[in-house]
Amino acid sequence: MFSTSLTASDLLFMLQGAWVTLQLTAAAMLIGTLSGVLCGLLRAALPRASLPLAWVLDVFRSVPLLIQFVLFNSLKSIAGLDISAFAVGCLVLGIYAAAFCSEIVRSGIQAVPANLRRAARSLGMSYWQDLRFVVLPLATRVAFPGWLNLVLSVMKDTALVMWIGIFELLRTSQSVVTRIQEPLLVLCIAGLIYYLMSLMVAQLGNRLEKRWQEND
Amino acid sequence: MFDYSFHWRIAFKALPDMLNGAWVTLETAALSMLLGTLIALLLTLLRQQQNPLLRGFAETWVSIARNTPSLFQIYILYFGLGAFGLHVSSWLALLAGITFNNAGYLAENFRGGLKAVPDTQMRAARSLGMNAFQAYRLIIVPQLLRIVFHPLSNQMVWAVLMTSLGVIVGLNNDLTGVTQDYNVKTFRTFEYFALAAVLYYLIAKTIVLSARLMAWRLFRY
Amino acid sequence: MIEIDKVHKSFGDLEVVKGVSLTVNKGEVVSIIGGSGSGKSTLLMCINGLEPIQRGSIRVDGTEVHAPGTDLNKLRQKIGIVFQQWNAFPHLTVLENVMLAPRKVLGLSKQDAEAMAVKQLTHVGLADKLKVFPGKLSGGQQQRMAIARALAMSPDYMLFDEATSALDPQLVGEVLDTMRLLAEEGMTMILVTHEIRFARDVSDRVAFFRNGLVHEIGSPDQVIGNPQMAETADFLKSVL
Numbered sequence: 001m002f003s004t005s006l007t008a009s010d011l012l013f014m015l016q017g018a019w020v021t022l023q024l025t026a027a028a029m030l031i032g033t034l035s036g037v038l039c040g041l042l043r044a045a046l047p048r049a050s051l052p053l054a055w056v057l058d059v060f061r062s063v064p065l066l067i068q069f070v071l072f073n074s075l076k077s078i079a080g081l082d083i084s085a086f087a088v089g090c091l092v093l094g095i096y097a098a099a100f101c102s103e104i105v106r107s108g109i110q111a112v113p114a115n116l117r118r119a120a121r122s123l124g125m126s127y128w129q130d131l132r133f134v135v136l137p138l139a140t141r142v143a144f145p146g147w148l149n150l151v152l153s154v155m156k157d158t159a160l161v162m163w164i165g166i167f168e169l170l171r172t173s174q175s176v177v178t179r180i181q182e183p184l185l186v187l188c189i190a191g192l193i194y195y196l197m198s199l200m201v202a203q204l205g206n207r208l209e210k211r212w213q214e215n216d
Numbered sequence: 217m218f219d220y221s222f223h224w225r226i227a228f229k230a231l232p233d234m235l236n237g238a239w240v241t242l243e244t245a246a247l248s249m250l251l252g253t254l255i256a257l258l259l260t261l262l263r264q265q266q267n268p269l270l271r272g273f274a275e276t277w278v279s280i281a282r283n284t285p286s287l288f289q290i291y292i293l294y295f296g297l298g299a300f301g302l303h304v305s306s307w308l309a310l311l312a313g314i315t316f317n318n319a320g321y322l323a324e325n326f327r328g329g330l331k332a333v334p335d336t337q338m339r340a341a342r343s344l345g346m347n348a349f350q351a352y353r354l355i356i357v358p359q360l361l362r363i364v365f366h367p368l369s370n371q372m373v374w375a376v377l378m379t380s381l382g383v384i385v386g387l388n389n390d391l392t393g394v395t396q397d398y399n400v401k402t403f404r405t406f407e408y409f410a411l412a413a414v415l416y417y418l419i420a421k422t423i424v425l426s427a428r429l430m431a432w433r434l435f436r437y
Numbered sequence: 438m439i440e441i442d443k444v445h446k447s448f449g450d451l452e453v454v455k456g457v458s459l460t461v462n463k464g465e466v467v468s469i470i471g472g473s474g475s476g477k478s479t480l481l482m483c484i485n486g487l488e489p490i491q492r493g494s495i496r497v498d499g500t501e502v503h504a505p506g507t508d509l510n511k512l513r514q515k516i517g518i519v520f521q522q523w524n525a526f527p528h529l530t531v532l533e534n535v536m537l538a539p540r541k542v543l544g545l546s547k548q549d550a551e552a553m554a555v556k557q558l559t560h561v562g563l564a565d566k567l568k569v570f571p572g573k574l575s576g577g578q579q580q581r582m583a584i585a586r587a588l589a590m591s592p593d594y595m596l597f598d599e600a601t602s603a604l605d606p607q608l609v610g611e612v613l614d615t616m617r618l619l620a621e622e623g624m625t626m627i628l629v630t631h632e633i634r635f636a637r638d639v640s641d642r643v644a645f646f647r648n649g650l651v652h653e654i655g656s657p658d659q660v661i662g663n664p665q666m667a668e669t670a671d672f673l674k675s676v677l
Contacts, residue, residue, distance in 0.1 A: 062373070062420035063413045064380035066392065071413060074405040078220045152283075159285035163384065170288055183295035191284050191292065198283040339487055340524035340583075344538035344590060345514040354537060358528045437528055437570040 005180045011189070017172030018193050024089055024168060025155040031094025032154070033147070036101020043102060044109040060099035066160050068092050073164045089161040097154050104150065108143030109135060141212060148205035152198055169193060227407035230398045237394035238415050244382075244390060245375040248311055252318025252375075253368070259323035260330070274323070281320020287381050289313040294385040307389075310382040314375055321371055322364075329363040330356075362435045369427030373420050380416070391415060438462055439484060439594065439627070444493035446479055453479045455649035456493065461627055463593075466620045468628045468636035468657075471646030472672060477629040478521075480646075481596045484627070485509075485516040497594070514542060517587030521599040523579040525571035531558065532567040535586045543590065550589075557585040561615050577608030581615050588619075595619065597628045633676055637661045645669045 039057060042050045060068065072092045076083060112135050120130040162171035173190035177183045262274035281289070290313030297304050304312070333356055341351035380392040387393045395412040399405050439461040446454035454476040461467050469477045482488040484495055486502050486509040495502040500512060526534050535554035539545045545553065558564055561581040571579050580600060587595060597616065601609045613635050620626060620639040630636050636643055636657065643660040645653040645668075653660055653669045664670045 059417060062377075062417045064377045064392065064416055066380045066383070067409055067413050067416065070405065070409045074409065078406060156283075156285040156288075159287045160381075170285065170291065174291075177295060182299070184292075184299040187288070187292045187296050191280070191288055194284045194288060195280070334524075336520065336522055336524045337526065340520065340526070342510075343485060343487060343513055343516075343518045343520075344586070345510045345542040346538065347510050350541055354541060355526055359526075362528065435528075437572055 004182060004185060006176070006182065006185060010176045010180065010186075014169065014172050014176060014186075014190065014193070017167055017169040018197065020086075020166065020168045021155065021158050022197065024086070024093060024158040024161065024166075025151065027090040028093030028097050028154050028158070029151055031090065032097025032101050032150070035094070035098040037105050039098060039102035040105025040109065043106040057099040057102055060096055065092070065096055065157055066163055068096065069160060069164050085161075085164050085166050088164060089158070089166050093154060093158065093161070096157070097150060100150050100153075101147065104143050104146040105139070108139035108146070111142045112138045144205070144209060144212075148202065148209075151201055151205070155197060155201065156194070222407060223404055224407055226402065226404055227398075227411050230394075230408065231411070233394050233398075234391060234411060234415060237389060237391040238419060240389050241376060241379045241391040242419060244307070244311055244379050245314070245372065248314040248318055248375050248379075249368075249372050251311075251315045252322055252371075255315065255319035256322035256326055259319060260326040263323070263327065277316075278320045278323050281317050282324065286313060286317045286378050287384065289316050290381055290385060306382060306385045306387040309385055310379065310387055310390075313381075314378045317378065318371055318375055321374075322368070325364050325367040325371075326360070329360045329367075332363050333359045362431075365427070365431055365435070369423060369431075372423050372427070376416070376419055376423065438496075438498060439625075440494075440496040441480070441484070442494045442496075444480070444483060444495060445491045446476070446483055446488065447491055453649055454483070454490075457646075457649070457651055458493075459644060459651060459654070461594075461625065463625055464623050465641045466624075466626045466628070466639055468630055468640040468643045469646055470630065470633060470636060470643060470672070471652075475646040476649040477646045478598050481518065481598050481627065481629055484596060485513050485518055487518075510542070514590055515593045516596060517590060517592035517594065518596040518598065519580070519583050519587055519600045521602050523576070523583040523603075525574075525579045525582060527570070527572055529570075530567065531563060531569050531571060531574070531582050534571065534582060535589045538586070539589050553589050553591075554585070557588045558582070560588065560618075561585045562611070575608055576604045577611045580604065580608075580612045584612075584615055584619075593625060595624050595626045597626065597630065599629050599631065602631055631676065633661060633673065645672065647672075 039050075039053060043054060069089070069092050072088050073085070076088055116134060116138070117130055120134040121127075125133070158168055159170045161168055162174070167175075169190055173186050177186045180186070259274040259277055262270045263278075265271050290309055293312045293316070294304060294306065294309035297309075337355055337359065338351055341355040342348070346354065379390055382390050383392045383396050388397055391412055395408045398408050402408075439459075441457055441459040443456045443458055444454055445452065445456055453474075457476070457480060459467070469480070471477050479488060483490050484497070484502065486507070490503050497512060497516065501507060502509075502512060526537070529537060532551070532554055535558060536547075536550045539550040539553055540547065543550075555564065555567065558567065561584055563578060563581055563585065566574065566578065566582075571582065574582065584600075600616065601612050604612065609632070613632065616626075616628070617635075617639055628636065628640070638657075640657050642654060643657045644651050645660055645664075645666070647668055653664060653666045659665075660669065661673060664673060
């Protein structure tokens with residue numbers, strides 16, 4: 001017979017962890033998207049002058065996220081800053097997301113045909129009008145699938161914040177495992193929750209994309 | 217503000233050990249890529265089968281690999297298999313986890329790559345009297361290789377970055393593991409991990425550069 | 438000899454070829470003309486077994502193409518085909534494109550395959566492009582390379598599936614010249630083409646396809662010069 005010592009409160013504990021995962025994802029994507037769009041615009045507008053920025057962002061893509069967490073966390077202690085581990089998690093994930101987001105935005109803007117921009121300028125639009133009414137709306141459509149993928153990958157990467165002591169989904173699952181010693185069951189549930197959350201985000205994104213396509 | 221003094225010299229003394237760790241990291245990543253590529257080819261083949269069981273198996277693999285954290289995948293192999301009485305070492309769990317992840321992502325890339333080689337190429341090859349195997353080996357696969365080369369090299373970088381997760385399941389001889397060992401002994405966290413970050417960055421850049429060089433050598437058309 | 442006997446071919450529910458019969462003798466050049474969707478190209482794909490048929494039979498030199506036991510790879514060695522989209526292998530140089538099948542399928546030595554390839558490429562006027570990748574060639578040059586690639590297998594028959602339809606107008610001439618050369622050398626050819634004037638020049642017989650059937654067939658002067666059927670006349674009026 002199937003029997004388990006997994007209790008409802010354990011499950012609730014894990015769901016609370018999942019909620020932390022979602023909060024982290026949302027906060028990181030907010031920081032990441034805002035600064036990513038800014039950096040991406042800069043990269044597209046001034047490709048040469050912003051090269052150093054590209055190098056810096058590249059570092060964040062080339063160093064393991066885990067190490068970035070540890071470094072920021074220790075930097076926090078060194079500088080004597082009084083911010084929570086959660087804030088560090090959001091900040092690191094946010095910068096990490098920004099590094100990827102800037103590339104997505106840049107290639108989205110570059111995908112807008114130069115002739116279209118010339119057409120806009122030939123109608124007498126200013127640089128900013130061209131950017132606002134022609135380039136950005138089109139680039140958004142191109143960049144959106146990449147951005148959605150980024151949301152999904154950031155959500156998965158939040159699992160790493162357990163290392164700096166935040167109780168998100170995987171960490172809460174681990175403490176449940178430690179208590180009831182049924183790793184396979186508990187981890188399968190955790191996996192299922194991750195899977196469902198991914199599915200949910202992907203569905204939401206697809207619906208949004210479809211609505212745009214209908215309007216086109 | 218800073219009443220902390222950096223001790224870089226201590227960190228540099230650890231450099232030889234860390235370089236050894238970097239070698240383990242690179243080996244593990246390369247092995248996981250080799251196995252992952254082979255499995256991905258198999259999964260790509262299975263996904264084209266009519267049999268719903270084989271196809272379902274491959275789809276499930278790809279779907280789980282892509283929709284759950286890689287750390288979770290390593291976890292379930294480390295702790296989960298223990299429940300079956302199979303005790304796996306940290307290193308094996310890490311290798312298996314990354315391989316599982318690589319295979320899932322690469323299978324998706326391979327499928328996209330196959331779509332990008334036009335059907336007419338197969339048709340032209342067959343019209344010259346080649347059998348299906350020859351057509352694949354001589355015409356389709358070489359073109360596929362060029363299409364998936366960039367994703368493959370990207371995945372190799374990801375594999376290196378993912379090896380850092382081994383430390384969470386207790387691995388202590390890869391780059392992150394060695395770094396963590398020194399950290400625990402001396403609590404010079406920032407110095408050691410900054411050095412590790414530099415090494416990871418160098419490894420990642422080396423992979424990207426050598427991939428670019430290889431692509432330039434391999435694909436002259 | 439290619440004997441096509443009451444062939445039916447469908448894609449799903451759509452029947453494209455509805456009982457075509459046609460015999461092409463050794464040394465003959467037969468052109469197939471007709472509107473798009475009349476089943477001309479599909480028939481070519483059926484002749485070398487690239488597409489299966491539902492009913493009827495196709496025999497090449499007495500070999501039943503669609504019989505279960507037929508070695509299609511063997512059969513295709515003697516039927517060359519040139520496609521509308523030239524289908525150059527982009528990862529191989531021009532020389533390698535032409536050498537590949539003689540080496541791997543016919544089992545020729547490297548020297549022999551290369552000699553054959555150079556000969557055929559010279560034939561189509563590409564002797565100076567041996568080491569170039571197809572991506573660097575014009576459409577007309579790629580199509581001539583595709584012809585050389587098919588010829589390098591020393592085929593007994595050549596099928597041309599709208600070989601010039603995808604080319605820029607100024608490049609059509611060079612490909613037609615190559616095809617004309619082949620016809621003059623006595624190659625047995627079936628051409629699906631929209632180049633009516635060319636068809637009239639080189640063909641021994643012309644077949645007008647309509648709705649998956651041979652609507653009218655005869656000598657070029659008869660079918661193109663003096664069509665008996667009203668639909669043939671209408672079609673010719675629309676393209677000439």
